[in-house]
Amino acid sequence: MSATLHAALGPVDAAPADVAIVVDCIRATTTLSHALAAGYGEVVCVGEVDDAHAERRDGVVLGGERHGVRIEGFDLGNSPAEYAEPRGDVLVLTTTNGTRAILQSAAESGTVLVGALVNAQALVDRALAALPADGTLVVRCAGVRGAIALDDVYVAGLLLARASERLGDAFATDAARVATAVARAYPDPLAALADSQSARDLDGTGLEPDVARCAALDTLVVAPIVTASAPGRVVVTA
Amino acid sequence: MSATLHAALGPVDAAPADVAIVVDCIRATTTLSHALAAGYGEVVCVGEVDDAHAERRDGVVLGGERHGVRIEGFDLGNSPAEYAEPRGDVLVLTTTNGTRAILQSAAESGTVLVGALVNAQALVDRALAALPADGTLVVRCAGVRGAIALDDVYVAGLLLARASERLGDAFATDAARVATAVARAYPDPLAALADSQSARDLDGTGLEPDVARCAALDTLVVAPIVTASAPGRVVVTA
Numbered sequence: 177m178s179a180t181l182h183a184a185l186g187p188v189d190a191a192p193a194d195v196a197i198v199v200d201c202i203r204a205t206t207t208l209s210h211a212l213a214a215g216y217g218e219v220v221c222v223g224e225v226d227d228a229h230a231e232r233r234d235g236v237v238l239g240g241e242r243h244g245v246r247i248e249g250f251d252l253g254n255s256p257a258e259y260a261e262p263r264g265d266v267l268v269l270t271t272t273n274g275t276r277a278i279l280q281s282a283a284e285s286g287t288v289l290v291g292a293l294v295n296a297q298a299l300v301d302r303a304l305a306a307l308p309a310d311g312t313l314v315v316r317c318a319g320v321r322g323a324i325a326l327d328d329v330y331v332a333g334l335l336l337a338r339a340s341e342r343l344g345d346a347f348a349t350d351a352a353r354v355a356t357a358v359a360r361a362y363p364d365p366l367a368a369l370a371d372s373q374s375a376r377d378l379d380g381t382g383l384e385p386d387v388a389r390c391a392a393l394d395t396l397v398v399a400p401i402v403t404a405s406a407p408g409r410v411v412v413t414a
Numbered sequence: 415m416s417a418t419l420h421a422a423l424g425p426v427d428a429a430p431a432d433v434a435i436v437v438d439c440i441r442a443t444t445t446l447s448h449a450l451a452a453g454y455g456e457v458v459c460v461g462e463v464d465d466a467h468a469e470r471r472d473g474v475v476l477g478g479e480r481h482g483v484r485i486e487g488f489d490l491g492n493s494p495a496e497y498a499e500p501r502g503d504v505l506v507l508t509t510t511n512g513t514r515a516i517l518q519s520a521a522e523s524g525t526v527l528v529g530a531l532v533n534a535q536a537l538v539d540r541a542l543a544a545l546p547a548d549g550t551l552v553v554r555c556a557g558v559r560g561a562i563a564l565d566d567v568y569v570a571g572l573l574l575a576r577a578s579e580r581l582g583d584a585f586a587t588d589a590a591r592v593a594t595a596v597a598r599a600y601p602d603p604l605a606a607l608a609d610s611q612s613a614r615d616l617d618g619t620g621l622e623p624d625v626a627r628c629a630a631l632d633t634l635v636v637a638p639i640v641t642a643s644a645p646g647r648v649v650v651t652a
Binding site: 185186188189320323324325326329349350351353354357358360361362371372373 | 423424426427558561562563564567587588589591592595596598599600609610611
C-alpha cells in the first residue's frame with residue numbers, strides 16, 4: 177500500500193482526503209499563516225460577512241475582504257502586511273475564495289491544514305506526519321471567483337513534489353502531475369505568482385507588494401490546522 | 415480588443431466559446447482525426463451505445479469503447495490503428511470521455527473543432543481563421559472518468575501556446591497558463607503522454623503502442639469540425 181497524492185485544482189472539485197492542505201496563496205492562506213505566526217491564538221474562518229460581525233466581542237479582530245478590499249466595519253483587510261503583530265487573541269477571517277475553500281475541506285477531510293508558500297515545508301512536514309501509509313493527501317486550490325488560479329496550482333505542485341520526494345513510492349493522480357509540472361515550469365515562486373490573475377487583480381490597488389510577500393518561500397514555521405469545525409465556521413490554530 | 419485563450423481543464427467545467435477545440439488525446443479525438451484523414455466522409459458522435467446501434471445501416475461502421483475495449487456488436491474499437499483505411503462512408507463513434515466532451519462543446523460553443531497532437535497545427539490554423547478579433551478560444555479537455563487528464567492538459571497547453579504566439583496580444587486565463595506551463599514542463603509529447611493515467615490504463619491490454627500513435631505531433635493535416643448538432647448527436651467532417 178502506498179499513499180495517494182492529489183490536487184483539487186478547481187474550487188468545485190470534490191476531493192475527500194485523509195489529510196488536506198488548503199491553499200489560497202494570493203492572499204488568504206498566506207495572511208492566515210502570518211496571523212498565527214505573529215501570535216493570534218486562533219483564527220475563526222467564516223463564510224459570510226454577517227457571520228463575522230456576529231463573532232464581534234472584546235479581543236476579537238475582524239479581518240478579510242470582498243472584491244479584494246477591506247470589508248466595511250472590519251478592523252483589517254486581507255494583506256499579510258497587516259498581520260505582522262496581533263491586535264487581539266482571536267482573528268475572525270472571511271474572504272472571497274480562501275475561507276470558503278477551508279470550510280469545504282473541513283467538511284470532507286480528516287486533518288485539514290492551511291497555508292501557502294510562506295510555510296510550505298512546515299505544511300509538508302505536518303501533513304506527512306498525519307498521513308496514514310495508504311492515505312490520501314490532497315492540496316485544495318481555492319481558485320479565484322470559481323475558476324482555477326495559477327498561483328494556487330503552482331503552490332500545490334511545489335507541496336506535492338516535496339511530499340512525493342519524501343514518500344518515495346506515492347501514487348500521483350493526473351491532477352497532481354499537472355500541478356507538479358506547473359511548479360517545474362516556472363524558474364521561481366515570484367515568476368509563477370506574478371503570472372496569475374490574483375496578482376493582476378492587485379494592480380493599481382497599492383497592494384502590489386503583497387505578491388512578493390506571498391512568494392516568500394519557507395519563511396514561517398507555523399503549519400495552521402483546523403481544530404474545530406461546524407457548518408460555516410471553523411477554528412484554525414498553530 | 416484582443417482575443418481570450420482559455421482551457422477547460424476538467425470535464426465538468428462549463429466554457430462557452432466562439433471557437434472550441436475538443437481534445438481526448440488518448441484516444442478518441444486522435445482516432446476520430448485518423449478516421450477523417452483516412453477517408454471516412456463523416457463521423458457521427460453519439461453519447462450512448464444504444465444510440466450508436468440505432469445508426470446501423472449499409473455503409474455505416476460502428477466504433478468506440480467502454481472501459482477501453484471494443485463494444486459488443488461494434489465493428490471497431492477506439493485505436494487509431496484501426497482507422498488507417500475507411501471501411502464505410504460513415505463512422506459512428508461513442509467513447510467514455512471523448513464523444514461526450516464533443517457533445518458538450520457542441521451545445522455551448524460556436525465553431526467546434528476536434529483533434530489532438532496528430533493534427534495540432536491544422537487545428538490551430540483553422541481555429542484562428544474562425545476566431546473573431548475579440549473572440550474566445552477554448553480548448554476543452556475531455557478528461558478521464560470525470561477527472562482531469564494529464565494528456566489532454568498537455569495538448570491544450572501546446573495548442574494554446576501556438577495560438578498565443580500567432581495572436582501576439584491575446585489574453586490568457588489562469589487555466590490557459592496552467593496548461594501552457596504543463597506543455598513547457600515536458601521535454602516532448604511522448605514523455606507527457608506516458609506520464610498520464612490514460613496511458614497507464616492501456617498497460618497490459620496490447621494497445622500500449624497507441625500511446626506513441628497519439629504522440630505523433632503534426633502528422634495529419636485534417637482539422638475535424640462539427641457541421642451538424644442535435645442533443646446527443648453531432649456530425650464531424652474534415
